[in-house]
Structure formats: structure tokens, C-alpha cells
Amino acid sequence: AGVPDEELGAALPNVMGTLTGKRVLLPCADIAPSTLTAALQAAGAIVDRVTAYRTISSPAAAELAAALRSGTIDAIVLASGSAARQIPALLPPQTQCPPLVCIGPSTAAVCTELGLPVAAIATSPNDDALLAALERVFLGQDVQPVSGF
Known part of the structure; x- marks a missing residue:
């Protein structure tokens, strides 16, 4: 093993x-x-x-939708496909989705299936790699780097 x-x-x-x-x-x-x-x-x-x-929707969904509608969210970090599946329901109509940063290719694949644009994918499924991917997005650097998966 x-x-x-x-x-x-x-x-x-x-x-x-x-x-x-x-x-x-x-x-x-x-x-x-x-x-x-x-x-x-x-x-x-x-x-x-x-x-x-069991995966359930957050009781704070209305607050999150309001924050998305107001444009006060600069990016969304997704650590699972189930979290990604919640995004479409939170996005009010005619609202542009903030940049999505995914923990790995499986989560990014769910986003793609949902028609959500992925701004970056962490090169490894850990906090440091997620932070680095988020930083790349905020600095306007590469989109969807080749990961180590």
C-alpha cells in the first residue's frame, strides 16, 4: 500500500x-x-x-444571495462539488458570478457542468494552495493553472 x-x-x-x-x-x-x-x-x-x-443548504443562504446581489463578494472559494452546486441557487438573476477558486479538478468539473466559470484551481488540495490560487486571481494572473493532480 x-x-x-x-x-x-x-x-x-x-x-x-x-x-x-x-x-x-x-x-x-x-x-x-x-x-x-x-x-x-x-x-x-x-x-x-x-x-x-447529509449535505444541506446553509441557513444563511439568503444573506449570501444578498451579498452576491450587492457585489460585496470579490471571490468564492469552493472546497467541494457540493458547495459548487449551491452557487446557482444563490446567484440572483442577472448577477455576475464572482471569480471561483476551486480546491481541485473534481470541484472545477462540477462548476463546468453547472456552467460556472472557474477562475483558478489550487495546485494541491490544501489551504496554502487555495490561498495561492486566490492570490493569483486577485493579482489578475493565470487562470486555471495546470495542477499536480
């Missing part, structure tokens, strides 16, 4: 060794994609996928 070259859950079975017949408990969100489940099963694992938590 080791650490995958890609920092994506679906890459995990590639470094886990022999999984044939092994039973794996996979706690995840109610809206988690099935990519890791499928990858584990393809590697021969018996997967018990359980919903460990």
Missing part, C-alpha cells in the same frame, strides 16, 4: 494492494459520486457504502 500519485479518491485502489474479496466500509456523503465505490469494486473489494452525513 502507498499514496496515490493523484490526490483523488478514485485513485486510492491503485495503491492499496490486493483487494479481491476484502470487505471495505466506505462512509460518505449522501451526494458523493460513486467513483470510489466503483474503483474499489473493480479492484475486487466488497464495498459497504453507507451515508455518514
